[in-house]
Amino acid sequence: MKMMRKILIATAGITLCLALSISPAFARDTVNYRLKWLFNTSVAGDIMADAGGFFKAAGLDVKVKEGGPEKNAIKELELGYADFGVASADQVIRALDKGADVVVLAQLFQINPMQWIYRSELPEIKRLVDLKGRNIGVTFGGNDETIMNTLLAKAGLTYNDVSISSVRFDFTPFLKKKVEIWPVYRNSQGVILEDKLAKEGESVRFFNPADYGVSFVANSVVTSGEVIKKNPERVKAFMTALMAAWEFSMDPANRDEVLAEIKKRDKNTADHIRERQLGVTRLLIKPNAGVKIGTIDRAAWIQTETIMIKEKQVKGPVHVETRLAGF
Amino acid sequence: MLFRRIYQFLIVYVLALAGLMAIKYTVGLSDYVIPGLELIRETAGRVASGYFFDVMNTLSVTVLGQLISIIMAFTVGILGRKSSWVGSFIKVMAYNIQAYPIVALAPIIFILLGDGFLSRLLIASMICYFPLLLSVLGIMAAPITDIEHFYIATGRMRWQLEVKIRAFENLSKLTTVIAGSATLAMAGTIVAEFIAADAGIGYSIRIALYQSDLAGILVALFMIGIIISIYQGMLETLGEQMKTKWSAPKGGELL
Numbered sequence: 001m002k003m004m005r006k007i008l009i010a011t012a013g014i015t016l017c018l019a020l021s022i023s024p025a026f027a028r029d030t031v032n033y034r035l036k037w038l039f040n041t042s043v044a045g046d047i048m049a050d051a052g053g054f055f056k057a058a059g060l061d062v063k064v065k066e067g068g069p070e071k072n073a074i075k076e077l078e079l080g081y082a083d084f085g086v087a088s089a090d091q092v093i094r095a096l097d098k099g100a101d102v103v104v105l106a107q108l109f110q111i112n113p114m115q116w117i118y119r120s121e122l123p124e125i126k127r128l129v130d131l132k133g134r135n136i137g138v139t140f141g142g143n144d145e146t147i148m149n150t151l152l153a154k155a156g157l158t159y160n161d162v163s164i165s166s167v168r169f170d171f172t173p174f175l176k177k178k179v180e181i182w183p184v185y186r187n188s189q190g191v192i193l194e195d196k197l198a199k200e201g202e203s204v205r206f207f208n209p210a211d212y213g214v215s216f217v218a219n220s221v222v223t224s225g226e227v228i229k230k231n232p233e234r235v236k237a238f239m240t241a242l243m244a245a246w247e248f249s250m251d252p253a254n255r256d257e258v259l260a261e262i263k264k265r266d267k268n269t270a271d272h273i274r275e276r277q278l279g280v281t282r283l284l285i286k287p288n289a290g291v292k293i294g295t296i297d298r299a300a301w302i303q304t305e306t307i308m309i310k311e312k313q314v315k316g317p318v319h320v321e322t323r324l325a326g327f
Numbered sequence: 328m329l330f331r332r333i334y335q336f337l338i339v340y341v342l343a344l345a346g347l348m349a350i351k352y353t354v355g356l357s358d359y360v361i362p363g364l365e366l367i368r369e370t371a372g373r374v375a376s377g378y379f380f381d382v383m384n385t386l387s388v389t390v391l392g393q394l395i396s397i398i399m400a401f402t403v404g405i406l407g408r409k410s411s412w413v414g415s416f417i418k419v420m421a422y423n424i425q426a427y428p429i430v431a432l433a434p435i436i437f438i439l440l441g442d443g444f445l446s447r448l449l450i451a452s453m454i455c456y457f458p459l460l461l462s463v464l465g466i467m468a469a470p471i472t473d474i475e476h477f478y479i480a481t482g483r484m485r486w487q488l489e490v491k492i493r494a495f496e497n498l499s500k501l502t503t504v505i506a507g508s509a510t511l512a513m514a515g516t517i518v519a520e521f522i523a524a525d526a527g528i529g530y531s532i533r534i535a536l537y538q539s540d541l542a543g544i545l546v547a548l549f550m551i552g553i554i555i556s557i558y559q560g561m562l563e564t565l566g567e568q569m570k571t572k573w574s575a576p577k578g579g580e581l582l
Binding site for chain 2: 075
C-alpha cells in the first residue's frame with residue numbers, strides 16, 4: 001500500500017513538472033514558426049523570409065523550425081511551442097474535428113503537389129476509368145489513399161478493378177516496375193524520380209488529381225485563435241513578411257539568390273535537381289502571374305472536408321470554411 | 328507469474344493514462360493533442376478487434392523471430408566461447424555489428440527481401456538477437472572451474488559437455504534473458520512493420536500516426552502491452568518449470 005502511494009506521488013510529481021514545463025511556453029517574444037517538412041525547395045519562401053531578412057524588416061524575431069514526419073505544427077500551436085505553423089488541410093480538418101482552435105491564414109499550394117508518376121511507355125491516363133486494371137501505389141493512412149479512393153469512386157471503380165500496392169519511402173518497387181503508378185510529391189520526389197529515369201532513357205508522366213476535379217488542399221499557414229486574439233498586429237506583420245518572401249522566392253528574377261539560400265540548408269540535393277524543383281514549386285504555388293500567393297481556395301477546402309467526411313476520416317462536418325481567416 | 332505480469336502492466340498503463348489526462352486537463356488541451364477518455368473508449372470500440380488480430384499477427388512473427396535469434400545466439404555463443412583467435416574474432420564481430428542501428432540496415436534488407444514477412448522476421452530476429460548473443464557469449468565463455476576441472480583432469484571433457492555444464496549452471500540467467508528478449512523481439516517486429524510490412528500492429532500504428540490518431544495509438548499500446556505480458560509470463564513459467572525439471576531432486580543426484 002505504501003509502495004502504491006509512493007508510485008502515485010511520483011506520478012503526480014512528474015505530471016505536474018510536465019504541465020509546468022508546457023505552460024510557460026505561451027509567454028515568449030521570439031516567434032516560432034514550425035514548418036511541415038524538412039528544409040528543401042518546397043519551403044523556398046519560408047527560408048527566404050528568414051534568410052532574406054523579411055521577418056527582421058517587419059520587426060519580428062522569428063525562429064523558422066524545420067518540420068519532419070514526427071512534427072505536428074497544430075499540436076505545437078496548442079502546446080505553445082509554436083506561434084505559426086504549416087499544416088496540410090487534412091491535418092487542419094482532423095484537428096477541428098477534435099476540438100483544436102486552429103485558424104488558416106494562407107494556402108501556400110494552389111495545386112496539391114501530391115500526384116502520381118508513371119512511365120510514358122504505359123498507356124496514358126486520359127480519363128479516370130483508364131485507371132482500371134492498373135497497379136497503383138498508395139500510402140495507407142496517407143493523403144494519397146484518401147485522394148485515390150475519391151478518384152476511384154468518381155470513376156465508378158472499386159479496389160477490385162485495380163491492383164493497390166502499399167507504398168513507403170523506398171522507390172524500389174516503382175523502379176523495378178512492380179508498381180506502375182507511384183505517388184510522389186511532384187516538386188520534390190517527382191523531380192528526383194524523373195531525373196533518375198531520364199538517366200536510364202525513360203520518360204515519365206504525372207497524374208494530377210486536380211485535373212479530374214479532385215482538389216484536395218495541401219499545405220497552409222496556420223495559427224491558433226488565441227494567437228490572433230492576443231496579438232493581431234503580430235499576426236498581420238508575420239503574414240505580410242512571409243507572403244512578401246514567398247512572392248520574392250517565386251519570382252524567376254530572384255532564382256539564383258533563392259537557390260543559394262536553399263542550398264545552405266539542403267546540402268544533399270544536386271544543384272540541377274534543386275533548380276528544377278524550384279521551377280515546379282513555382283507552378284504549384286503561383287500557377288499564373290495573376291494568382292496572389294496565399295490565396296485561400298474556399299471551394300477546395302469545402303471539397304476536402306466533404307471527401308474526408310465521405311472517407312469517414314472525421315465524424316461529421318467541421319465547417320472548415322469558418323476557420324479560413326486569411327489575413 | 329502470469330497474472331503478476333498482467334496486473335503490473337495494467338498498473339503502469341493506468342498510471343501513464345492518468346498522467347496524460349492530468350496534463351490534458353491541467354493545460355486544457357484538445358482531443359487532437361491528447362484524446363479524452365471518451366474518445367479513447369470510442370476508438371477502442373471501433374478498432375480493438377482489428378488491433379487484437381494485428382497484435383496476434385505481430386506476435387506470430389515475434390515468436391518465430393525469437394526462436395531464430397535464440398538458435399543463432401546459441402550457435403555463435405558456443406562457437407565464440409573459446410579464447411582462441413576464432414572465438415575472439417566472433418566476439419569482436421558480434422560486438423561491432425550490434426553497434427549498427429537496425430533501422431539503418433533496413434533499406435538493404437528491403438531491397439534484398441522485399442517489404443513483407445521475411446523482412447519483418449529478419450529485423451525482429453536481429454533486434455532480439457544481439458542482446459541475447461551477448462548474454463550467451465558471456466555465459467558460455469565463463470568456465471565453471473570446479474566442475475570442469477574434474478572432467479578435464481579425467482580426460483572426459485568434450486565440447487558438448489562443456490556447453491551443458493555452463494548452460495546448466497547459468498540456467499536462471501539464461502531463462503531470464505530469453506524471457507526478457509521477448510519484448511525485444513516484439514519491439515523489433517513492430518519496428519519492422521512500421522517501416523516495411525503491410526500487416527501487424529506496427530503497420531496499424533503507422534497509419535494511426537499518419538492520421539494523428541493518438542487514441543488509436545493508445546489502444547494499440549494497450550493491446551501490445553497486455554499480449555506481450557501474457558507471452559512473457561508464459562515464457563517465465565516455462566523457464567521455472569525447466570529449472571525445476573533440471574534441478575536435482577531433494578536428497579537425490581543431478582539428472
